Every structure is written in C-alpha cells, then in structure tokens.
Amino acid sequence: MADDHGPTTAGTVTATNTLAGARDHARSLAGTALASGPTVPASAATDLPPEVVGATIVWAETIVPGGYASRRLPRGAVVRFEDVDGDACLQLLVHNAAHPNERINTADTVKVQWQAYLGAGALLLSDMGRVLMTIVGDTSERHDCLCGCSSRRTNEQRYGDAGASGTHPNARDMLALGVAKFGLSRADVAPNVNLFKSVRVDPSGGLHLDGAVRPGTHVDLRAEMDVIIAVANTPHPLDDRAEYTSTAVRCLAWIPSPADEGAERAVDRYRSATPERLRAFQNTDEYLLGGAS
C-alpha cells in the first residue's frame, strides 16, 4: 500500500494527488476481505448459532488482540462473545443506555449474589440495585470480577509500550475510547469484569490466574434493559507472560423472535433462583414501568 500511494514527494505523481484521485482511491478500498471489524449490515454475517432461529442479528464483529468496541443493545438482546482461539481476555463494562450514570458495580455483583465467581445464571448488577445483564449461557466458566484491567502505567512497566497508537494497548484507555463514543468520559470507566480468564482466591487471600488456552468457548449475556456495552480485548492484569498475548474475540448479538423471548421469560430460569436475584429483577421491572427501557 505504501509503495503505491505513499507520501507525495516533490516531482512525483501519485494516484491521490488530486481530489478525484483521492476519492477514487478511498472508494476502491471497500470490499476488502474482513480480517476484523464490524460486518455491516450485521444480517450479512453467516455464523449465527444454529439454535438461534428467527432472530434479528444486530451486531457481528471480530475484535482483534488489543482492539475494542462499544455498542448499544436493546432490552432482550442477547450478545455472544466467543473466545475463538482460546487465549482472549475481554474486559467488559455495561452502562444503562438511558441513564448512563447507572453502571455495572462489580462489588455489588459479587456481594449481593454471595459469589465471587461468575457463571451461568449470574446477574451483572448495577449500582442501583438492578439487573443490567444476565449470563444466559456459558461454556467458558472462566471470568473475573476482582482484578479489573491494565492501565497505561502498568502496560508501560510490563511491555514498555501502552497506548492506543502502539502495539500493546492498555485496557483502561480502550474502554475509555469505547464509552467516549457514547458521550461518556474517563470517569465512566468503572471497575470492569473480565471474561475468558478466571482468578481464584486461596484461603490466605492469594490470587491465582487460570490462563490456559481453551479455544471455542463462549458466554451469552442477555440485556435486561437498554444498555451500552464497551469491551476491550487485552491481556488479563495477572497475565505475567512477557509477550502481549491475546487472541481474537467474535461478537454476535441478536434480538430473539418475540415468541422465543416470551418462551424464555416464561420459563424464568434465572429470575427466581435466589431471593436476591428476584428482588433485583423486581427493582428492574419497577424502573422499566417508569418509561425507560
């Protein structure tokens, strides 16, 4: 690319030294085979899970190592994150799309549910005593609410490079960019969840990372209100490997058919599982009655 259309130097005629040429060049890039990035329209994606029938696909994107994305998802949408090659760690933030100063609270998430380790059926709780998302499927079973994410300083210490413009992007800055696209700022980068890497606490309080490579696992999250999610795909903060090691994450989100969503909610596998979860859903119902969605 650089050889064909590189910087114009004095006396050199390039294809982009006129407005028409620059426009033709830019337009010629469309249709480039997709290594990463969003498929638009998402309905053109061909890898929806076979068990999902009649759904409207609203997001299809592959996030490469060091990448990030952010999306608005409506209540009822299900997003699947797949750890395609097995060595990803996805930092996740969730905000209420209507009132973004309501957001995920990792401390309340583990304390209210009396459980430090997330799995199927676990709720991602907001700081307002409500459910933002429910884990409705999980073949990974390796997630972490305790360790948060890397920052510019920690990546500089570990890799000697840390910024979004380099080759070792830190998670905090990626999440900040993600939420910035919705008008939010660095103060909105709350303590996050990590997907696809787990941390266990030993009896003396010591933290131990399970970073084994396990390709092909996924986790499915259902939005319980309209949400903004921001994700970054960067190494877990306890990942001691000298190399910045990360693999791609596939993101697919769909809105189930009304019949499927109704049937799922009628079965109600998660709502009444514990008294704390039931009250979180009741608080969410009450909030949605107020007109937000």
Added chain:
Amino acid sequence: MSAMSGAAILDQVIPARAPWSAVVGRGQTLRIIDLGGNQAVDCLLYNANDPVERYSAHDTVVAQRNIFLVAGTQLMSNEGAPMMTITSTTCAYHDTIGGACSRESNTLRYGHHTGHQHACVDNFLDEGMRRGLSKRDLVSNINWFMNVPVGDDGTLGIVDGISAPGLSVDVRAEMDVLVLISNCPQINNPCNGFNPTPVRVVIEAAG
C-alpha cells in the same frame, strides 16, 4: 499502636453513621482508630489534583496478588500509581472487595423494608458532592476493619469482624489525596457489630 512521630494537624471524631473528608498531603499520615470495635470505615481516595485518578480496589489486589489489605499494602490508583501505603495496622487485615452498602443494594440483600435506611453510598454522595464529585466518581472502595473472606467455592460475604476497641491503621499519602469516608451505618450485617459507633481520625504532619 505505634507512636506517631509528627505533629497532629487534625484530630477529629467522626460520629456514628456520618461522612467525613479531608485532603491528606503527600508524606502526611492518616490514622483511623476503631473506638468501639468492629466498626467498618468505608473509604475512597482521589488524586487531589486530578480526581479522575482515584482508588482502584482492582489495581490494589493485582499489585500485591492478594485480596487482603495489610501492613505494607500500597493502595493503588486506577492509573496504576501508589496513592497511599499502609505503614502499620493493629487490625490484622482489612477488606477491599466487599464494596459499600447503598439503599439500593440493601433492598437486594435484606429486603425492600431496608430501602430507606441510611447507607454508605449516600454518605459518599453527600460528602463527595461538596467536593465536586458525583455518582460517576464512586468506585469500589476500601473497608477498614471489615472482614470479607472468600470460600473455596467462591462464596463471599461479610462475616464477624476481627477488630476491637482501640485498634487502628496508619496510611501514608504518596501523593496529595482527597480521602472520602463513610462511617458505615449498616445494621443488617455484622460489619459494625450491628451497632454503628464513632471512629477517630488523626492526620500527622510529614515526618
């Protein structure tokens, strides 16, 4: 309790259930004294010159690879920098994974009849708003004198405390830090022995 070497530049009692805040300058030491025993003291830290840099429970436990705050623990910011250091503590350890109680989370944990009880998040907001902070600035906090173990299966919760009357913790500021405290008003779990009591705070000049 070790003797403080510098002059006390502030010495106050925070009433039971009340909020408090102060700027602790770089090099100064904040001592918190559990007067009645087993009184949780919820605490947040902000870089006094750039409050978007604030305490990070996650960065703190990652830096020391342990969930318990003990003598020597560096309290880290969300930008990975040390904000304060625990220079001594006569309570064996302190919590930073249990978060703060709120009216809203109380309804989940104890039922909707607790939805009007005073709570730490309201203390943080009430005091923090006077310092220009808002709800967006609240993050996972420190719980001095609180005991939150994690079981083998991941079960986690607030259990009876390990503090006692007169136990204390000293933290030295590594930058100019705004310290925001809620003297926890919770009465539905054992974090305050079901009886919130006052605590004493002393700021000692840099040595």
